Amino acid sequence: MMNIAKDHKVNEQIRVRQIRLIGGEGEQVGIIDTRDAMNMAREAGLDLVMVSPQAVPPVCRLLDYGRFRFEQQQNERENRKRARGQEVKAIKFRVKIDGHDFNTKTGHVRRFLEEGHKVKVTIMFRGRERTHPELGERILVRVAETLADIGVPESNPSMMGMDMNMIMTPKAPPVPKKEREEDGEMVAAPAASGAAAAAPAEAAPQPDAQATAPKTDAPTEASTPA
Numbered sequence: 001m002m003n004i005a006k007d008h009k010v011n012e013q014i015r016v017r018q019i020r021l022i023g024g025e026g027e028q029v030g031i032i033d034t035r036d037a038m039n040m041a042r043e044a045g046l047d048l049v050m051v052s053p054q055a056v057p058p059v060c061r062l063l064d065y066g067r068f069r070f071e072q073q074q075n076e077r078e079n080r081k082r083a084r085g086q087e088v089k090a091i092k093f094r095v096k097i098d099g100h101d102f103n104t105k106t107g108h109v110r111r112f113l114e115e116g117h118k119v120k121v122t123i124m125f126r127g128r129e130r131t132h133p134e135l136g137e138r139i140l141v142r143v144a145e146t147l148a149d150i151g152v153p154e155s156n157p158s159m160m161g162m163d164m165n166m167i168m169t170p171k172a173p174p175v176p177k178k179e180r181e182e183d184g185e186m187v188a189a190p191a192a193s194g195a196a197a198a199a200p201a202e203a204a205p206q207p208d209a210q211a212t213a214p215k216t217d218a219p220t221e222a223s224t225p226a
Contacts, residue, residue, distance in 0.1 A: 022061040136164040
C-alpha cells in the first residue's frame, strides 16, 4: 500500500475540484471530478483519502480509512518495540571495583543481554588511573569471560577520553533442548536399526561339524559263502 501521511484529508475535507483517483484495488482510474470520486467511494463503502496533496492534480485513493489507521498504528507499535529491542544499554565500572560490585554490575549486563539489548560496558578512570589502561582492559576481559555463555564483544576495548569502552552483543539463542533431543533421536534411529540388523548375522550359530558330517550306516556282518 502507498505510504500515507498521518495528517491527510479524507472525504468531505477534500475541497479541490478535480483529483487523480486510484481505485480500491490499486488500479489507475484517472483524473475525475472530486464529486464523482466521492460518489464512487460511497457506492463501494470506502473512503476517499488524499495520498499526495502536492501533485497536480492531487492524488486520492479509495480505501477503508478506519482499517488503514488501525494497521498503521499496529505497525507503529511494532516499530517502537523493535527500536526498544535494539537499544544500547550502558553499565559503568570503576578501575578499583570490589568483587560484590563487579558481580552486581555484571548481573545487570547479563539481564540486558537476555532481553536482547546490546550493552556498552565502560571503565571510568580517575586521575593517574589513566596511565594504567591495562587495569581497565583486565576488567573488561573479565566481564567478557563471565558472560561468554550469553554475549560476545563486538570489538576489542578502546579508549575514548577518560573512559575505556567495550560493546557486548547478545549471542544467537540456542536451539531448544526438545528440538536437539528430537534431532538426536532421528540420527540415532538409523544407526540402531543397522546395529540390530547386523546382530543376527553375528549371533547366528555356526553349523556343528558333527551334525553336518555325512551319516554312514552301521557296518553289517559279512555274508558267508554258501
